[in-house]
Amino acid sequence: MDLKDFRQHAHQLVDWIADYLEDIEKTRIVTEVKPGEVRAQLPHHPPQQGEPFAAIWQDFQSLIFPGMTHWNHPGWFAYFPANHSPPSLLAEMVTAALGAQCMSWQTSPAATELEQVVMAWLQEMLGLPSNFVGCIQDTASSSTLVALLSAREVATQHQFGRQGSSAPEATKMRVYASKEAHSSIDKAVKLAGFGLDHLRKIPTDKDFAMDVEALKAAIERDLAQGLHPTCVVASLGTTSSSAIDPLEAIGKICKQHGIWLHVDAAYAGAAAILPEHQGMLQGIEDADSFVFNPHKWLLTNFDCSAYYVRDVHALLATFQSSPEYLKTAYDPQVVNFRDWGIPLGRRFRALKLWFVLRSYGVEGLQAILRHHIALAQDFAQRLDAHPTLERMAPAPFGLVCFRHRPEGWGPDAPRLDLHNQTLLQQLNQDGHQYLTHTRLDGRFVIRVSIGQRETQQAHIDHLWQTILDALPNLP
DSSP states (O other): OOHHHHHHHHHHHHHHHHHHHHHGGGSOSSOOOOTTHHHHTSOSSOOSSOOOHHHHHHHIIIIIGGGOOOTTSTTBOSSSOOOOOHHHHHHHHHHHHHOOOOSSTTTOHHHHHHHHHHHHHHHHHHTOOTTOEEEEESOHHHHHHHHHHHHHHHHHHHHHSOTTOOOGGGGGEEEEEETTSOHHHHHHHHHTTSOGGGEEEEOBOTTSOBOHHHHHHHHHHHHHTTOEEEEEEEEBSOTTTOOBOOHHHHHHHHHHHTOEEEEEOTTGGGGGGSGGGGGGGTTGGGOSEEEEOHHHHSSOOSOOEEEEESOHHHHHHHHOOOOGGGOOTTTTTSOOGGGGSSOSOOOOTHHHHHHHHHHHHHHHHHHHHHHHHHHHHHHHHHHHHSSSEEEOSOOSSSEEEEEEOOTTOOTTOTTHHHHHHHHHHHHTTTSSOBOEEEEETTEEEEEEEOOOTTOOHHHHHHHHHHHHHHGGGOO
16 A cells, blocks of 8 residues: 555545544444354455455455444443543554654653653642652553562562562462452462462452451461561452542551552542542552553543552562663663563553643543543432332442342342343343443442443433333343
């Protein structure tokens, strides 16, 4: 493809993107294709000769697009949001055009320094301590793995006096998280070499937040057995219910025992740009690391995870590697973000975040988050006023969990789970909204996650009416 053809096709694609964004509400959210259906329509072998772009684009529209799930539909109430926005899309286009590999300062000075600036902007917006320093990782899962590896390295040096050690004594290390913590904690514990049997799942209180007394007791039991409490992961906004662990109390325990405290605020951390929600960060000064995802609730395309650490030296001791072929004359003066995480190569993720922050401004982003939270509060109030619909957890942000319990059914009636599974299936049938489920205290509940950029009151009204219409027809 020469540049003349590229220009023509690029204009065509931009028009298609704009039309897609304008008409996305008319699209069914979840595809109705069956497993293997898309693959069966694609060639089994690669083409030997190049094909015209028109043919490729036609196949995208007829084969690929019908099999896509539309996460940015305003009726998307599943999982957590994976937002984008027009300025973020434009930045992604520029990033792709530049094709830069931003592993170090020298490979793209502007990319490194822009990342430092936007991370400082976010730090100010959230009210994080001034001694935190940030970088962009791909996902919160990677950020948590970085935190656990750093915690292990620090503990190894302090307890065993060896850097990068895999000494047998390291098997005495223990990690703690609430039983409601995200599954990425389990995965990171395995990948960091602790082993799942060394992860302590701490019970939660009635609001599904970590029970501090249970944490304290677990740590004291391990200390009494000669074990080494190494890291506590506190969740601010759990996936199942958006529960907020008591950060300040957890931080005091960690500080007392010299335990690394990692704060996972992947979803709800964005809400801290609102003054009325910054209270959830009370005690953050005792944390060693913190993560939240602008790609969830701050209109920035996936992937973009903001990771902050208090002790940069601990981070570098864990990840820094300087083979001769990567050394430059500028290294003593600059930051090389290749040493701040697992991969050597790095995308220019800061550009899309910069585009978003400048396009919307702090006040614009605050208005969007307040709008989503207000919609969630409206939905929660409707649930609370209904005689047979139950809200199953507090709803401080954009997530509301509920179930239907018919009159005369006890709270643990055996048929309640199947009853609500049927309700969920019926709600998702028409394709205008999409919801998912979880379990709280072992009970099947339906999640309504409100946070897509274009979700408005009309979409909440439609969802509510769909629920009411489904109830009389449930078995």
